Amino acid sequence: MKWEKFSIVVSAVLFLTGFTRGQDMRDFMAKVFRQSTWNSMSADMTLTIIDSREEKRIREVKFFSKKDKNGNNRMLMKFIRPREVMGTSFLLLEHKNREDDRYLYLPALRRVKRIVASGKKGNFMSSDFTYYDIGEPKPDDFKYKYLDEEEFKGVKCIKVEATPASERVLNDTGYSKIIYWVDPEKKIILKAEYYDDRGKLQKILNINEHKLINGVYFATDIVMKDVQINHISRIKFTNIKINEKMPERYFSVKHLRRR
């Protein structure tokens, strides 16, 4: 028994010592991000935005995402609710070596318009999530540091601090620091704090539920609170399909017009 306890302590020390090295921490976070990464995904998404007066606005969207042959993410959203924007579609094509392409189909205009990129820190559907928040995290965008352990929702989590690896990342994301609460067993993020470019706490992310679908830990209920303006956004996913067959044409400008 003593030996068991001793070996646990030794393992824990080695584990934590390992985490103090930046590269190990980077590799650990890469694994965490990979756990929640898919090749293709479709789902019905409900976004609830609650402002400081507690007024709720609800948006419903059909959400499709698929990587292209070069590993770039593509995202298609078709708006269902509110009725006023029903039929609006948005296509985001990410590129590694140049600006992302963004196209918007507005049913009133009956035209697909190419729209100017507002950067990764632009708000996604006027919510508290930015395009960076909902996109696939790139491990090399940040440097990682082990902070300590902390219990969160009954799970002994590892706290990891991420700071931008370059000025470009700071400008792109608007975050000077992100602190993650990671479940070390499942390697999934349960909570995160986002600090603005002046170093002040701006937003708190809580992931209420993960579902394991086709080998991917998918966050199905996510709440982001902007503590500076007391504004909350909650995203819930239903009817989730991961890594199932999805037509390539969904991610074409021409397809945006289709319902």
Place this chain on the structure above:
Amino acid sequence: MKKIVLLLIFFSSTLLATEPHGFVKTSINLGVRGDNKLKFINTNVRTQINLYQDLGENGSVTASFDLLYEKYMNSTPELKIIPVETYAQYSGKNFGIKAGKYYDFWGLFDWISPTDILDPWDMTHISSDIEDYRISIYGINLSYGSDILNAEINLLPFFQHSIFPMDISTEEVPSNQLKEIEIGAKLSGIAEKIGLDWDLYYFRGRDRNPSRIYPNPPAGNLAPVTGTPSTPPLIKEYYQKLTMYGIDFSIPVSSLLFKLEGAYFLTEDRKGNNPLIENPYFSTVGGFDWSVIPTLTLSLSYKLKSYTKFNKKIDTRGRKNNNFFTFSLKYQPKDYLNFQWISIYQIDDKSTMSLSFISYSIIDDYTLTLGEILFYGKNQTTYGKFTDYSEVFVELKGSF
């Protein structure tokens, strides 16, 4: 009217089973630039019903029509049924076909796009929603798309012209004959490596805006006017034939989207000898959209219209070149609050058009909009001639 009724009957029978959606919008427009400052009060209630039905995996039918109750200018109130769009569509893997009444907007620039010439304008219904001031076209649209190229052809059998607030009751509208079928073609692609989108356009048809002619001059229909006629001749509004060749490009650079669009218009007056018909011309617009901050987009552009067959001795009305500067701003601090301002300045005759509005979504699906469209300039200048039609408006829209 007959074709409208036929289209409605055909599509309504298919679409009766679908759940309708649309909106009810009521608006009041006050004319503010007349001699007595309140030139007119227009009121209308527009109920738009949209029906959509999938036909199998690739087919669909769409019908959209307005019930419009309107009191326009000094006329008596009217209730009208206006087909907005009514078409059947098949979209295969590469090939598509659409037939009926539909919108087809071309070009990159709102309001001043040289190539956006398929849909006529309805200048009597300017509002915050673009579908209120554009008119859909009857036609057949054939399309082909692959990974690198998209091609579209529009065949338009029925000519439709723009509608202006001024009375043009002496217009001469072309007959619906086979030889009058208009053709519009578009080829699109993207240079993937640099993200450059491009389009090529071709149109052979008629101008949506009228030229003015003497219908029975002594020396032929389109003869130039020389000397002083003994009696004032009757002037007719005439929609001249034209051919257009156009091109556009757009490319994003950081938070800017650069756009360039140009077209050459070959008009009926190919030698530039008739002062009443517009001469052949180039029309070019260049500019950019700039996302200043994520909630604020600023667009600036410059448009040059240059007549290629300009003859100063004959044509004393205008200029060889017309220069426009446009400015637009969109500010959306919250998803329920939206401010837009579009302004076009005609540099040569110093006339201006300004459209601005602020929309507030009271609750989801209910939006209140306050706006204005103002024209400034001397009489007979590009925008000055519309001065009396300047207005402020208030709209309340509920979607279902």
